[in-house]
Amino acid sequence: xxxxxxxxxxxxxxxxxxxxxxxxxxxxxxxxxxxxxxxxxxxxxxxxxxxxxxxxxxxxxxxxxxxxxxxxxxxxxxxxxxxxxxxxxxxxxxxxxxxxxxxxxxxxxxxxxxxxxxxxxxxxxxxxxxxxxxxxxxxxxxxxxxxxxxxxxxxxxxxxxxxxxxxxxxxxxxxxxxxxxxxxxxxxxxxxxxxxxxxxxxxxxxxxxxxxxxxxxxxxxxxxxxxxxxxxxxxxxxxxxxxxxxx
Amino acid sequence: xxxxxxxxxxxxxxxxxxxxxxxxxxxxxxxxxxxxxxxxxxxxxxxxxxxxxxxxxxxxxxxxxxxxxxxxxxxxxxxxxxxxxxxxxxxxxxxxxxxxxxxxxxxxxxxxxxxxxxxxxxxxxxxxxxxxxxxxxxxxxxxxxxxxxxxxxxxxxxxxxxxxxxxxxxxxxxxxxxxxxxxxxxxxxxxxxxxxxxxxxxxxxxxxxxxxxxxxxxxxxxxxxxxxxxxxxxxxxxxxxxxxxxxxxxxxxxxxxxxxxxxxxxxxxxxxxxxxxxxxxxxxxxxxxxxxxxxxxxxxxxxxxxxxxxxxxxxxxxxxxxxxxxxxxxxxxxxxxxxxxxxxxxxxxxxxxxxxxxxxxxxxxxxxxxxxxxxxxxxxxxxxxxxxxxxxxxxxxxxxxxxxxxxxxxxxxxxxxxxxxxxxxxxxxxxxxxxxxxxxxxxxxxxxxxxxxxxxxxxxxxxxxxxxxxxxxxxxxxxxxxxxx
Numbered sequence: 001x002x003x004x005x006x007x008x009x010x011x012x013x014x015x016x017x018x019x020x021x022x023x024x025x026x027x028x029x030x031x032x033x034x035x036x037x038x039x040x041x042x043x044x045x046x047x048x049x050x051x052x053x054x055x056x057x058x059x060x061x062x063x064x065x066x067x068x069x070x071x072x073x074x075x076x077x078x079x080x081x082x083x084x085x086x087x088x089x090x091x092x093x094x095x096x097x098x099x100x101x102x103x104x105x106x107x108x109x110x111x112x113x114x115x116x117x118x119x120x121x122x123x124x125x126x127x128x129x130x131x132x133x134x135x136x137x138x139x140x141x142x143x144x145x146x147x148x149x150x151x152x153x154x155x156x157x158x159x160x161x162x163x164x165x166x167x168x169x170x171x172x173x174x175x176x177x178x179x180x181x182x183x184x185x186x187x188x189x190x191x192x193x194x195x196x197x198x199x200x201x202x203x204x205x206x207x208x209x210x211x212x213x214x215x216x217x218x219x220x221x222x223x224x225x226x227x228x229x230x231x232x233x234x235x236x237x238x239x240x241x242x243x244x245x246x247x
Numbered sequence: 248x249x250x251x252x253x254x255x256x257x258x259x260x261x262x263x264x265x266x267x268x269x270x271x272x273x274x275x276x277x278x279x280x281x282x283x284x285x286x287x288x289x290x291x292x293x294x295x296x297x298x299x300x301x302x303x304x305x306x307x308x309x310x311x312x313x314x315x316x317x318x319x320x321x322x323x324x325x326x327x328x329x330x331x332x333x334x335x336x337x338x339x340x341x342x343x344x345x346x347x348x349x350x351x352x353x354x355x356x357x358x359x360x361x362x363x364x365x366x367x368x369x370x371x372x373x374x375x376x377x378x379x380x381x382x383x384x385x386x387x388x389x390x391x392x393x394x395x396x397x398x399x400x401x402x403x404x405x406x407x408x409x410x411x412x413x414x415x416x417x418x419x420x421x422x423x424x425x426x427x428x429x430x431x432x433x434x435x436x437x438x439x440x441x442x443x444x445x446x447x448x449x450x451x452x453x454x455x456x457x458x459x460x461x462x463x464x465x466x467x468x469x470x471x472x473x474x475x476x477x478x479x480x481x482x483x484x485x486x487x488x489x490x491x492x493x494x495x496x497x498x499x500x501x502x503x504x505x506x507x508x509x510x511x512x513x514x515x516x517x518x519x520x521x522x523x524x525x526x527x528x529x530x531x532x533x534x535x536x537x538x539x540x541x542x543x544x545x546x547x548x549x550x551x552x553x554x555x556x557x558x559x560x561x562x563x564x565x566x567x568x569x570x571x572x573x574x575x576x577x578x579x580x581x582x583x584x585x586x587x588x589x590x591x592x593x594x595x596x597x598x599x600x601x602x603x604x605x606x607x608x609x610x611x612x613x614x615x616x617x618x619x620x621x622x623x624x625x626x627x628x629x630x631x632x633x634x635x636x637x638x639x640x641x642x643x644x645x646x647x648x649x650x651x652x653x654x655x656x657x658x659x660x661x662x663x664x665x666x667x668x669x670x671x672x673x674x675x676x677x678x679x680x681x682x683x684x685x686x687x688x689x690x691x692x693x694x695x696x697x698x699x700x701x702x703x704x705x706x707x708x709x710x711x712x713x714x715x716x717x718x719x720x721x722x723x724x725x726x727x728x729x730x731x732x
């Protein structure tokens with residue numbers, strides 16, 4: 001299976017190891033991973049802030065790029081972010097004024113998966129033969145959870161990780177407070193929202209909070225560090241790639 | 248002109264800051280949310296298999312009704328008149344208040360008793376009645392607490408949710424000028440004594456409306472305390488005030504909505520009292536009001552009908568589930584929103600009804616997590632409408648924004664134009680990426696440069712700055728490909 005990694009700008013610039021882990025996981029599953037380095041961003045920051053004209057130009061370009069690759073025989077586009085995958089899923093609506101592009105966007109969306117969704121739903125693989133010693137809790141990233149229905153997939157993958165204990169927090173599906181530009185327009189509210197989760201995460205005694213979106217992780221990590229917590233923030237791919245690691 | 252009484256949403260940022268600092272408030276909100284959500288979940292679990300299809304049906308009924316709103320309202324009016332209900336139409340808040348005042352004047356009323364109603368909060372009815380010299384007493388316990396505290400409700404179903412038992416006790420003692428036991432039951436008994444006298448004094452009873460039924464010309468109002476029954480049976484005149492969107496076509500539709508609204512809002516299988524009003528006293532009735540009036544309020548609602556997406560806002564049945572689940576509301580409570588309709592539904596209703604210039608911050612006061620959409624019993628796409636409003640404000644909102652939003656757009660609009668051009672060129676993207684990484688690396692060590700980069704200082708005010716790992720993924724990928732060659 002030929003897979004195009006849609007790496008996302010945040011992973012590319014801030015957490016490249018998440019991209020590398022994603023590649024390794026996909027290769028472990030027998031995929032041939034490709035990466036078109038003309039990729040930039042899914043367009044979400046501008047779209048969510050109301051600047052739709054600015055977003056459209058970026059979305060159209062990304063869609064063209066991915067559609068072209070599918071036309072050349074690519075099979076699947078995989079992205080280590082629920083949020084960016086959801087943006088691709090919504091692109092055809094945003095591009096509705098341009099029917100040809102909009103149709104292309106629909107085709108791209110049909111072949112795009114968030115990483116855990118791809119592994120479980122498409123590849124039917126839940127055991128990555130990974131091992132990680134320690135205790136973690138999950139944070140369900142909002143867009144993955146509510147736009148794409150990703151809830152069981154990460155849990156099924158984590159259940160197969162040797163040495164790992166997953167402690168669920170009641171607030172696992174409550175927003176971390178990131179929300180794109182919301183996090184800098186309303187930093188106090190955003191920080192209070194993170195605190196609300198972190199209190200429970202800290203009290204649960206886990207080694208790390210794990211999520212499928214780097215944006216949520218930077219928010220949670222930023223607040224965890226600011227409050228001197230010892231809990232780490234890890235991307236699912238960073239954990240799932242490990243074969244012999246601990247906290 | 249349509250408006251919302253006492254609106255101060257343009258102070259959102261500073262009001263939210265104040266709310267965040269109020270630890271007692273946040274504790275009360277978190278507890279209230281936990282409680283109402285677990286009750287809601289339990290109530291829905293009992294009919295789990297049906298819930299999603301019930302949401303589909305409820306949404307379909309509301310969608311159809313809004314598409315046929317004019318016709319359904321006229322049908323309601325014809326049937327209501329046949330039932331002896333006097334129907335009045337109010338274009339806006341001012342008009343609605345004047346109509347109610349005139350009815351009270353005609354009835355030579357001196358004292359008015361009210362049961363809980365959001366639309367009368369919206370139009371500021373109490374204020375105008377009191378200005379005309381009438382005594383107005385709220386008879387719903389939560390509303391009465393808010394009234395004697397001189398506040399507005401902070402939740403559409405639980406108006407006094409921002410209070411604790413201690414703060415209510417202080418308020419009661421101050422207002423009544425005597426010592427009162429601190430337990431909830433004694434405090435409720437005290438309120439009951441005071442309110443009973445007000446019921447007996449009242450010449451007019453005013454209620455809101457949950458459902459106008461077009462085919463029968465009757466209307467249904469829900470309550471949990473029995474106060475509404477007294478409000479509508481003791482005084483000689485009953486005035487009901489309703490937003491025009493509160494209509495359903497058939498009496499049988501209530502079966503569905505009544506199973507949903509209690510579960511969604513308060514986690515009740517059904518609301519305690521379900522009062523269906525079919526007209527004033529007629530012979531041989533020995534009691535009930537001699538006159539019954541229905542004031543139908545537009546106040547900007549018809550403006551929303553033009554857009555299929557935004558029209559959904561009017562599907563709202565005011566259950567409050569979106570407030571109960573909202574992680575932003577959880578931190579700041581209702582008053583910070585500066586509108587009698589707070590939380591997710593308020594953030595789409597308020598700016599559309601009161602005007603963008605009065606509430607342009609509210610559509611941005613959300614992390615777009617989407618929890619509200621999931622719990623909404625009539626499936627309003629709240630995040631979608633928030634995005635739609637954001638677009639209008641950002642791209643076509645010049646001259647219609649409050650000061651805070653104007654400042655934000657002055658920073659943001661050129662930044663996103665630059666961002667868009669960078670993101671369309673892989674070369675520029677690479678270069679700016681390297682620059683951002685370098686800046687982030689420096690910023691993770693020192694806050695010296697924060698004052699030149701406002702978003703950075705905003706981020707750091709509550710979080711540490713993430714340290715980039717070093718290098719980009721694309722660079723690592725290139726090295727890997729070259730090594731494999």
